[in-house]
Amino acid sequence: MSKISYRSLFDLTGQVAVVTGGAGILGQHFCAGLAESGAKVAVVDLQEAKAIELAKKIRDDYSNQAIGIGCDVSKSESVQAMVEQVISEFGEINILHNNAAGKSEDLNAFFASFEDYSLEQWRQIMSVNLDGMFLVAQAIGKQMVTQGKGGSIIQTASIYGVIAPDRRIYDGSFYLGRQIDSPAVYSASKSGVIGLTKYLAAYWADQKIRVNTLTPGGVESGQNSEFKQKYSARVPLARMAKPTEMVGALLYLASKASSYVTGQNIIVDGGLTTW
Numbered sequence: 717m718s719k720i721s722y723r724s725l726f727d728l729t730g731q732v733a734v735v736t737g738g739a740g741i742l743g744q745h746f747c748a749g750l751a752e753s754g755a756k757v758a759v760v761d762l763q764e765a766k767a768i769e770l771a772k773k774i775r776d777d778y779s780n781q782a783i784g785i786g787c788d789v790s791k792s793e794s795v796q797a798m799v800e801q802v803i804s805e806f807g808e809i810n811i812l813h814n815n816a817a818g819k820s821e822d823l824n825a826f827f828a829s830f831e832d833y834s835l836e837q838w839r840q841i842m843s844v845n846l847d848g849m850f851l852v853a854q855a856i857g858k859q860m861v862t863q864g865k866g867g868s869i870i871q872t873a874s875i876y877g878v879i880a881p882d883r884r885i886y887d888g889s890f891y892l893g894r895q896i897d898s899p900a901v902y903s904a905s906k907s908g909v910i911g912l913t914k915y916l917a918a919y920w921a922d923q924k925i926r927v928n929t930l931t932p933g934g935v936e937s938g939q940n941s942e943f944k945q946k947y948s949a950r951v952p953l954a955r956m957a958k959p960t961e962m963v964g965a966l967l968y969l970a971s972k973a974s975s976y977v978t979g980q981n982i983i984v985d986g987g988l989t990t991w
């Protein structure tokens with residue numbers, strides 16, 4: 717048996733990665749993990765200033781090439797301009813982490829009951845969470861096909877695209893100064909992400925472009941203790957996730973370590989969806 721370096725399968729040196737929603741709570745850890753593994757990283761986010769600031773921090777921390785780009789993934793022209801900027805800076809794209817998801821400015825509309833949910837609000841969230849995934853996967857997948865070297869696409873879904881939120885844990889639970897809830901549009905959009913992944917995995921298999929879903933469970937980010945306790949009671953590992961705990965699965969899916977894995981959904985939820 718010839719000796720191979722299994723550790724080197726995770727090495728991303730020379731690869732170019734695009735992370736949408738890269739300036740967010742999870743996105744910044746995804747960008748840092750890709751950079752530490754050797755990739756050149758394009759931090760793409762609606763919040764341009766935060767994306768540029770994070771790219772600078774990545775250059776400082778990892779001596780790696782990184783750029784921050786302002787982009788609205790729900791707008792075709794904005795996505796095209798982002799892809800052109802990445803290509804002019806780095807020459808090609810090998811890894812796409814389709815990760816952006818939107819919240820509404822109007823939290824009352826975002827968290828409205830299903831019976832009162834407005835079509836306008838539904839469409840606004842879908843335009844980022846699902847249309848945005850479509851637009852970015854289309855633009856970057858096309859680029860990967862043209863390059864002819866394959867690639868890896870990872871799309872972030874959610875446990876609430878796999879199972880329904882358990883409404884019993886929301887009573888007395890607060891986040892960002894208001895009662896916690898999760899609207900139907902979020903579940904529908906995230907289930908859609910899982911379907912899009914499977915479709916594209918089969919569609920681009922002959923191009924050696926692998927497409928997988930990463931599904932995070934609830935991440936601790938300032939929820940009140942009552943929520944944390946009620947949520948944790950439902951999880952076999954008995955706690956919420958830390959943002960850093962999502963990165964290992966991304967690096968596996970982005971790298972050659974997962975070269976025979978496509979169309980799958982890696983669920984990082986402490987076991988919540990097991991029972």
Ligand SMILES: NC(=O)c1ccc[n+]([C@@H]2O[C@H](COP(=O)([O-])OP(=O)(O)OC[C@H]3O[C@@H](n4cnc5c(N)ncnc54)[C@H](O)[C@@H]3O)[C@@H](O)[C@H]2O)c1
Binds near residue numbers: 818874
């Ligand atoms: N944090 C959790 O508990 C959790 C759980 C399950 C799934 N997720 C998923 O993980 C991903 C990252 O979540 P997060 O917790 O980092 O959220 P976050 O809100 O901190 O980050 C999302 C990022 O997307 C950006 N964004 C929003 N609309 C955009 C648009 N139109 N174009 C470009 N960028 C846009 C935001 O500016 C933000 O930086 C999301 O897809 C989310 O649904 C998160």
